[in-house]
Structure formats: C-alpha cells, structure tokens
Amino acid sequence: MATPQLDVIIADFPAEQSAMLPILHAVQHAHGFISEAALVAIAAYINLSRAEVYGTASFYHDFRLTDDPRPTVSLCRAEACQARGAEAIAAVMKEEARGHVEIKTVYCLGLCSVGPAAMVDDIPYARLDQDSARSLILRQC
C-alpha cells in the first residue's frame, strides 16, 4: 500500500492550531518522521508560520525531524526500572543492536512493578532479563 500523501493525511483534521499534535502524530505514523515539506504543509494548513510548527514539533520527544528507518525499541530507564536493573539491560541491548536498532530511552511505560520494561510498536514487554532483552532486539534486526 502506498504511503498516503501529506495533504491527504492533513485534510482529515480541522484546520486549526489545536489539531497540531494529532496532525503531527498522523504524519509521523505514515511517514516515519516530520519532514521539512510536512512542516511547511502543516503550517499552511493551520495558518501558522513554519517556525511555529517547527517549535512545537521539536518540543515533544515523540516527534522526529530526521528520518531513521531503523526499527525502534523504547526502553524505560526511569527510577522504578533502574531499581530493577534497567541500566544493565540498556547496555546489553546496545551491544546486541550493533547500531541496527534504535534503542530509545523513555521515562516510564507504567509497568513499574514488573520492570525492566520496553515497548516495540505499541506492544509492551516486561520482566526483561539479559536473554529476553537480546532476543527482543534480534527479532527487530
């Protein structure tokens, strides 16, 4: 299935500033990142300057402004997961990924009683140990 065009994605939303985050989410979901062309198109659609759209998109950790085609594993490294050994899991994941998988640090997936926890494509994983962390990375490669 072809990736939907920018204007098609954007047209699903009301042409107002409050649609900014929903539009950014939709564009990133379809294209993987927020391109320069997307910034300009969104700005035109909701009648703001490109700088205002850039300022908002760059504020939020979720939005990426450069393309990274690698698969992403989000690993929680907040206090509760640290207390359960998340830092050692982060090291193992990095080693196993060898740069082929992006290991994104997130602060809290709400799985704080069963950490270390991670998320891949909206699927949560808990009680990670060295073996399960390695196999989670390998499944993405």
Add this chain to the structure above:
Amino acid sequence: MLVRLANDAVAIACGADAVADACAAAGIIPERVSSRGMHWLEPLLDIDGRGYGPVAPGDVAAILRGEDEHLAIGTIDDHPFLKCQQRLIFARAGKTRPLSLEDYAATGGWSGLDIARASAPVDVVETVLASGLRGRGGAGFPAGIKWRTVAAAPDPCRYIVCNADEGDSGTFADRMVMEGDPFLLIEGMAIAAHAVGAQKGFVYIRSEYPVAVARMRAAIGLSRDLIAPFELEVFVGAGAYVCGEETALLNSMEGKRGEVRAKPPIPALAGLFGKPTIVNNVLTLAAVPWILSHGAEAYAQFGMGRSRGTMPVQLAGNVRYGGLVEIAFGMTLGELVNDIGGGTVGGRPVKAVQVGGPLGAYIPPEQFHLPFDYEAFAQAEALIGHGGITVFDDRTHMGRMARFAFSFCAAESCGKCTPCRLGSTRGVELMDQILSGDRVADHIVTMTDLAEVMKHGSLCALGGFTPYPVMSALRHWPEDFGVSPDV
C-alpha cells in the same frame, strides 16, 4: 468453569495473550478482565475465583485439568494482599470486562451519574466538597473548591479536562483505571460536567499508554448515548513529562509547545482556549461516582486528618509484591513497603524508597513510621504526589540517583523559567564533580544554594520539586556524596 485473565498492559507485557491462546487450545476461552493489581502474579489465571500465577502457556493445560497446583494461591479474594485493602475506585478490579457496559451496569455503574443528574448541580459540587476529596495528581488541592470556582465562572462555555498524563515513574493507577474500568472515569467526568455545566470533556493520555488510549476511545464510543449531551474525546500526548503540569497540558491541547503558563489566571477561570476548565487527575474523577452513590459522609469516614478517602498506592521498583494497593490514608510507609510489599525482590535490605515519582523525596527505612497523609509527608519534607512508591535495595548509589534527578529535570524542562532550565544542567555538572571527588564540600554548598533557588524560583513543580530527591538523598546518605556522615 469461569476462567478470567487480565488484559491490561501489565498482563499483556507479562505474556497474558499467549496464556489466553493456551487456554483456547485447551478448549476454554478466558474472559478478559481488568487486572487485580497483584502484578508479581501476572499473568494471573482466575478459575472460579481461585488464582494461579504467574502462569506460563505451558502450565495452562495441567492447571485447567486440575492436575497442577504448584502456582495456586487459593481464593483470590482472601489473599492477604487484597484483604488489607479498601477498594472503592478499584472495586471492580479483576471482576469485570473493561469494555462491557453490561458488567459495568451490573456492578453499580452509572448510579452515581443518575443521582447527580437527579440533583441540582450546586448540590453535586457541595457533595464533592463535603467528601473532602483532594486532587490525586499530586498537589492535593480540594476538588470541590476547584469545581465551585468553575461553576461560578461567568463564561458559560466550560470544559472538563482529565489529566491522564501519568508520567511519574512508579505510578500506574491512572493506566489501570483507563485500561481496566474506563466507564468509571467516563462516569466521573460526566458527573463533573453536570456539576459545573460543561458541554465537552477531554482525556489527555500520554502516548506511552497505547493500550489505555485504545480502550478509552472504545469506551467513549460505547457510552456516547449514556453521557449525552456531554461529549468526550481522547487527546494523545507526545512524550513530554512536563505536560502533566496542568497549564503545560492545556497549551499542548491547544497545539502549542508544552510550556508552563504563569498563574494567575488559574485554569478554573481561564483554562482550555481561555475558558473555565476543570483539570482533574484520573483518580480524582474516578473517585467521584462512589462519592455520589454512597454519599460524602461515607467517603469522608476513610482517612486521617485532612486526607480523606482512599488512595490507590502503587508499589513499584525493587519490591517483592508489587502492584496496586488502595487503602485509606493513614497506613504507615513501613506497613506498605514491608508488610504488604514484602521488601525487595531478592530479599536484600531496603535502602530507600522514593515516594511521589521523580520529584519525590528519597526516604530511608528510619522514617517508615510516616503515615501516608499529605500533611505528615509535607512535614517530613517529602510528598505523596500521585501515590507511587519506588523501592531501592542496598546496592543503590544515592549520589547517582541525585544526579539522575537533575538530568531528568534537564531532559524534561519546558525551558520557560531559568531556575529549572539552567539549574538542572548546572546541577548535573555539580553532581559530576561531587561524584568524581573534586572539592566535594565546596560543590555541596553550591548545590544546596542551587536547590534553594530552584525550589523557590521555578514556575512549576518540575524545577521546584527536583530539589526534593536531590537534597533528601544528600541528607540521608551523605556517604554516597563522599561526605562523612558525622560532618
């Protein structure tokens, strides 16, 4: 045979879907329900009220045939972890299907809304006020006063915003409500809308909670006619911790950077799009249906001092029996961590607990006599926050945790005020010097000064409360900063 299995994010993350498949392969389709909150047992298989957990797919067939009891925990309702709790918000936990309107109505659902709608709005506000319900997001502000302010605002266009941007590490009660009992939150919001005359409401959910987002959207769709003319919508955040601060959250919903607004004006008078807005946490709104259906007095009978009702405490981190513990205010920290939580996973000594998320103080076991109460914690220079307790064992280096507090603040600062934006980064640098043993005494003086500036000069709790974890770590574990304890 009625077989139940949770389908919230914790259960799924612990492998509940594979266990469900194994049940199906053995000829039994489990009813997917909310989680009991006994997370160390997930996936927890509930067979006619008897529990088995944590279950792996390979265990299922023998358990269903009644031939394998090694994971049995007996009757779930009689488990000591649940026996000591007073579940008002989580009364349905583990017993109903999250998206079943039938289950919800059969367990007393919508009775609070019916009572509210049969009453004058002002009486609903007074009931919430009389219950003593305080905001469960962290600040502990009386919900009834906020509601009264919105109800009295001159502008007739008003909004209800539910703050479900549960970003504190060690907290997951909001997630459990949304994934396990979404109609409860919807009912609470509909009651609030009736009380203050709001037409439209939003649930601001963090993007890290995709299961909660999907389930709230589905529940809103299913209950649309029941709450009409009130309308609800889910708004998904974008990974900014600071958007849990109510004014940053409102900016985010308006399509702006999630920067904190200066107060006044307060959101109750000029909130979303400049209109009077109730911004309440999930747990605050989820407590409201019970208050309406059982009365303010019944609710106020729980608790101590000015902390009335129950608090869903969340036991997290390195704790043996982690999960959700809803109790009346007043239980001591030691009872929560040691008696209910069972200490650390591996049995090593508890070194510290952090209560209230990344901005909460680190508390040593010597202070475990503290009762869970807003005022008692404030007196001990700590905070309850959203009720998360994160447990750390004796291998934890508190100097490094202090550094983490600063670095977290630096990563998540919205950048609007200088003490938070710059102070957090200077704090990381100072901690690096302290941890490397460089002029420790001097740098601790500077850091203490910096903490004072951040505490009093920051616009919101992110910069203002970061000194809590930092200074509590220094106060109780000076040796982890290279300072001899007797100096």
